[in-house]
Amino acid sequence: MREGLLPPGRATAATQAEYDETHLRRLRLIRALTGARGLSVASAKHVLDAMTEHRTDLHQLLGIAFGIRPPAGVTPDAAEGGAPAGANPEAAALVDAMGWSVSEHNPARQAVDETLRTLRSLGIAYDWEALLPYAELAQRTARHDLEQLETVTDPMEKAERAVLLTFLLEPALMALRRLAQENESAARHGGGEHTST
């Protein structure tokens, strides 16, 4: 088998036949964790081992894949790590208001509080309540995210897809928002000359 964790492109059918499917999946997951989620190779292996250990508990498995529950021993890499409980009161209020079941240590809590602080420092009056309509839409997005995983039966393949769809779709989701903003601006304020060709 080729050395290196990141084989270029898809392996051909002929090549695939030489390898065990589990082995290939393990490689792909490491590639997803190092590429899409930005972990070091050492951390990715650690995360993968924890996933394998919890392969029968899908919620735990997906939590590890999403970076919500980094297993003990994984160095907090960029954008990972979490925060001490109670450190992000605005995220806590939002999660509460939405009735969400979310771990205290989900690192996304911190991003919510940080964004709100930044907006206020720039003179925009914005608090967690202003985020509620976005939270409703995020809930629908997440529902669709998880629905897409239902067609996958193998737990490790599900975890791989969860990582890829969560992290790699982010730029596309933000791009869709920009496209929709232009359309919405055209509908609200547009003259004919500025609309689509």
Next chain:
Amino acid sequence: MREGLLPPGRATAATQAEYDETHLRRLRLIRALTGARGLSVASAKHVLDAMTEHRTDLHQLLGIAFGIRPPAGVTPDAAEGGAPAGANPEAAALVDAMGWSVSEHNPARQAVDETLRTLRSLGIAYDWEALLPYAELAQRTARHDLEQLETVTDPMEKAERAVLLTFLLEPALMALRRLAQENESAARHGGGEHTST
């Protein structure tokens, strides 16, 4: 008046009184364009001049603020620039299917095609039709984005807020998706021990 384009924090009421409100808004917009949108100071000034010129045409103004229509003379900075017409067929198909009115040169088109290519190169069968449910949600998000601007009457203040809310909210929107994913995973696969404390 203090030198430097990026005065720290909010000016006090006493200090504000010394300056013209238009001047302060100009400074804040430059800060928004350089900080949140990542433009160089020279490009930000150029964009600002174009905004001022188009201040009576709100759609044009917001297009410039969002980075959809960079005015002539602005060097394409990071993540700006746009693509030649027809270069992104999957984004085109999606925009068409949604019935959106979106300029051929909106740079977000490129992000859509790039993401789909990346996903396929990693072995995930994904095309623009798979993005349609996300596009529906993006449309609602954009509607809410634009609604929030309705309360602002001054066009330049509206443009400033458009820049800040578009770019600075991105990490919070992605964080809300992660929080909602954990909640959705808990609802679908979760045992009691993994849910919120």
